[in-house]
Amino acid sequence: MTIDIDKLDFKRRLEFFAVKYFAEQLNKYFNRQLRFDSFADPPEPDVYCFWENNRIGVEVAHLYGSERDARMLFGKSKPEEKTKEHRIIHALVPLNERVISELNFILEKKAQKRYGDRTWLVIRNAYPIWYKEDFEFYKSDILLPNEHSFEEIWLLCDRDGSSGILQLY
Secondary structure: OOOOHHHOOHHHHHHHHHHHHHHHHHHHHHOOOEEEEEEOOOOOOOEEEEEOOEEEEEEEEEEOOOHHHHHHHOOOOOHHHHOHHHHHHHHOOOHHHHHHHHHHHHHHHHHOOOOOOOEEEEEEEOOOOOOHHHHHHOHHHOOOOOOOOOOEEEEEOOOOOOOOEEEOO
């Protein structure tokens, strides 16, 4: 299937590239072939892929650190967030608290939704200064909900996966 990237909206582009980079890393490190099939709309997973000749759903989430970090990455900071006082307050929150807390929030939020039997969750880390080593160091702080509907949960450890991927479940 050929995808015209230029015709995709922002959300679909993010999903497409998350799956693309995840598939590249999965194929590279685990010799597991994952191929994009199609997009879907809620309540279905974001995309469908083929893995070992089976069609699976892939729900995609993006990790940006805190909400403020996300706004800063997209150039949409609130005026009050640009003041020296707010920058200092934000800088005093340790990165591991901002990133891991948001990751745990995403995991909990996604666990509350129900998907089909063959659905994976792929979380793409878009926080620019965190990589696989950081997630490995704080792995014990990552809280997987006891109940969720995912067959596998993966973390793409940076924007393009160059530092690697981690299987969380």
